[in-house]
Amino acid sequence: MSRKEEILGRIRAVIRERYDKPSLDDLQATVFPDPLAAFIAASQTAGSKVVELATGADINETVRGLFPEAGVIASNLPEISIATLNPDTVGSAQELNGTDVGIIRGSFGVAENGCIWIPQAMKEKAVCFISENLVILLSKTEIVNNMHEAYRRVDLGDYGYGTFISGPSKTADIAQTLVMGAQAARSVTVVLV
Amino acid sequence: MSKHSKKAKAFLKDAGYSEWHDATFWAVREKRDNMSHGLPEWEQLREKASQIKLHTLSHLDQYLEQFASQAEKNGTIVHWAADAAEFNQIVFEILSSHGVKKIVKSKSMLTEECGMNPYLESKGIEVVETDLGERIIQLLGQAPSHIVMPAVHLTPDQVGELFEREGISDEIGNHDPTYLTYRARLSLRNEFLTAGAGMTGANFGIAATGDIVVCTNEGNADMSTSCPKLHIAALGLEKVIPDYDSLAVFQRLLCRSATGQPTTSYTSHFRKARPGAEPMHIILVDNGRSQWIGNQQHWKTLKCIRCGSCMNTCPVYRRSGGYSYSYFIPGPVGVNLGMLRDPRAHSGNVSACTLCKSCQCVCPVKIDLGEQIYQWRQQLPEWGTEPASKRMLCKGMSTVFNHPLLYKTATGVLPKKPFHSLKLDKDE
Ligand code: SF4
Numbered sequence: 001m002s003r004k005e006e007i008l009g010r011i012r013a014v015i016r017e018r019y020d021k022p023s024l025d026d027l028q029a030t031v032f033p034d035p036l037a038a039f040i041a042a043s044q045t046a047g048s049k050v051v052e053l054a055t056g057a058d059i060n061e062t063v064r065g066l067f068p069e070a071g072v073i074a075s076n077l078p079e080i081s082i083a084t085l086n087p088d089t090v091g092s093a094q095e096l097n098g099t100d101v102g103i104i105r106g107s108f109g110v111a112e113n114g115c116i117w118i119p120q121a122m123k124e125k126a127v128c129f130i131s132e133n134l135v136i137l138l139s140k141t142e143i144v145n146n147m148h149e150a151y152r153r154v155d156l157g158d159y160g161y162g163t164f165i166s167g168p169s170k171t172a173d174i175a176q177t178l179v180m181g182a183q184a185a186r187s188v189t190v191v192l193v
Numbered sequence: 194m195s196k197h198s199k200k201a202k203a204f205l206k207d208a209g210y211s212e213w214h215d216a217t218f219w220a221v222r223e224k225r226d227n228m229s230h231g232l233p234e235w236e237q238l239r240e241k242a243s244q245i246k247l248h249t250l251s252h253l254d255q256y257l258e259q260f261a262s263q264a265e266k267n268g269t270i271v272h273w274a275a276d277a278a279e280f281n282q283i284v285f286e287i288l289s290s291h292g293v294k295k296i297v298k299s300k301s302m303l304t305e306e307c308g309m310n311p312y313l314e315s316k317g318i319e320v321v322e323t324d325l326g327e328r329i330i331q332l333l334g335q336a337p338s339h340i341v342m343p344a345v346h347l348t349p350d351q352v353g354e355l356f357e358r359e360g361i362s363d364e365i366g367n368h369d370p371t372y373l374t375y376r377a378r379l380s381l382r383n384e385f386l387t388a389g390a391g392m393t394g395a396n397f398g399i400a401a402t403g404d405i406v407v408c409t410n411e412g413n414a415d416m417s418t419s420c421p422k423l424h425i426a427a428l429g430l431e432k433v434i435p436d437y438d439s440l441a442v443f444q445r446l447l448c449r450s451a452t453g454q455p456t457t458s459y460t461s462h463f464r465k466a467r468p469g470a471e472p473m474h475i476i477l478v479d480n481g482r483s484q485w486i487g488n489q490q491h492w493k494t495l496k497c498i499r500c501g502s503c504m505n506t507c508p509v510y511r512r513s514g515g516y517s518y519s520y521f522i523p524g525p526v527g528v529n530l531g532m533l534r535d536p537r538a539h540s541g542n543v544s545a546c547t548l549c550k551s552c553q554c555v556c557p558v559k560i561d562l563g564e565q566i567y568q569w570r571q572q573l574p575e576w577g578t579e580p581a582s583k584r585m586l587c588k589g590m591s592t593v594f595n596h597p598l599l600y601k602t603a604t605g606v607l608p609k610k611p612f613h614s615l616k617l618d619k620d621e
Contacts (some may be wrong), residue, residue: 093419
């Protein structure tokens with residue numbers, strides 16, 4: 001008998017009572033009168049900067065304006081012309097180390113906690129974490145209220161990886177002092193388009 | 194005096210430190226309260242979470258099968274480990290078959306439970322913890338003192354001096370947490386780039402999709418798996434939940450309960466390896482769990498999602514610290530898990546409870562932790578581990594009660610008004 005069968009058999013042998021799966025239909029989850037405003041507030045609380053792309057403004061100029069000093073900019077988005085590295089064509093994830101600004105696209109945002117769903121859409125997902133500063137482009141019409149609504153929309157895509165990001169990498173491991181920029185991006189800027 | 198009481202006594206000797214410890218964890222409890230009070234559906238969420246866990250654990254055979262077959266369909270290699278030794282061996286075999294000499298790893302209480310790090314190190318594999326708190330205690334050669342904030346018992350000076358000794362920081366005397374965190378970032382960045390494999394635990398396994406879900410604030414699980422070409426994920430059997438709808442309930446509860454934030458910075462779903470990388474390995478670890486599920490009195494402890502909030506609120510944990518407990522998981526849930534693991538070795542912990550039940554008021558999956566501890570206390574005679582003083586007392590009493598003559602003599606020598614006369618009784 002395989003280990004798997006042995007373990008499953010042990011569990012089957014000891015379970016006495018089987019409990020039903022609860023229905024979640026009666027769950028009264030928080031919804032917001034203005035989900036976009038709630039999303040912006042939650043993102044800021046999580047440490048993100050939120051900017052709206054002015055009508056007619058160019059995304060490349062906007063990002064440049066936000067990071068005038070940036071040398072290495074990584075992105076595979078077709079509308080980004082200022083990228084100096086492409087996470088689809090780099091030889092290895094390690095080559096993305098030293099990226100000043102990574103620019104990626106989010107599918108939708110969550111009002112209750114500022115999470116943005118990022119399905120992997122590039123060969124090296126490292127760009128989402130290794131960049132010193134992360135810029136996430138998000139359509140302001142794509143905001144859901146809460147995680148229940150969010151998980152009905154989650155799609156990992158072909159790469160089989162996705163993450164909700166809310167704010168920069170952070171830690172309070174030294175004496176409970178909150179510090180932004182632990183192991184991944186030190187800043188997150190959400191650009192609403 | 195139990196082992197726990199002795200260690201707690203030593204802990205309390207430094208009054209300033211123990212007050213700070215108490216206040217630090219109480220502050221986390223208050224942050225958690227702010228979150229729970231901010232969600233009108235909080236209690237409903239807890240009730241649903243508890244019911245989903247009861248359902249899943251009582252159908253765990255089915256959900257594990259579904260999880261494993263989904264994961265295999267995704268191209269992942271699934272292993273089953275009966276115990277800690279087998280788990281460690283599987284990890285070592287995967288690593289050595291890929292010629293890996295160094296791994297980066299995100300926080301996992303399961304690898305702690307299995308003693309994986311010392312095992313791999315004895316086999317010549319370097320293990321680098323990448324959660325900042327875990328890294329600090331790893332360099333100090335310590336065990337975690339809390340399951341969510343493993344290094345919170347240390348002061349910035351202690352961390353600063355450690356980093357100076359290790360050559361991680363170069364400004365001697367600069368013990369500012371922001372500076373120290375930055376220096377650790379630089380040092381760990383180098384580890385991520387040069388490790389041969391990344392290892393993660395998992396907060397959840399999703400049966401419907403085969404995803405592994407890992408929640409971190411630092412992004413270290415994602416860094417550990419996006420640079421190296423090999424990802425190994427370790428899961429205790431009880432981590433599997435049915436589907437995304439269930440996950441939404443737990444995701445909303447976990448971080449709010451743990452640190453008082455509405456979410457962790459990263460909630461990452463791993464379904465398969467990235468292009469050009471080796472297939473992902475998932476190891477499902479039993480190590481006692483399949484037996485505990487059959488423990489009629491105590492199986493519900495397996496509902497735990499390891500948020501740590503029962504520790505933060507516990508008046509005994511706050512005033513005795515994580516190292517006073519004999520099991521590697523401290524606080525109310527650790528008392529219970531230790532007893533499931535080995536009641537003879539860990540029964541000293543059951544005295545570390547005032548039965549105030551604050552823990553079960555905050556537990557996001559509504560485990561009746563205090564009741565469970567009370568029950569364990571009643572069971573102590575089964576293992577002969579009840580405190581000697583109590584055993585003598587009970588033995589003496591049963592001798593007296595079973596011998597009428599002795600009983601009369603004994604009560605005859607008691608004062609006429611025994612106990613109530615010690616109180617300030619109004620009519621006296
Ligand atoms: S027992 Fe409950 S409160 Fe304690 S760590 Fe587990 S889930 Fe959290």
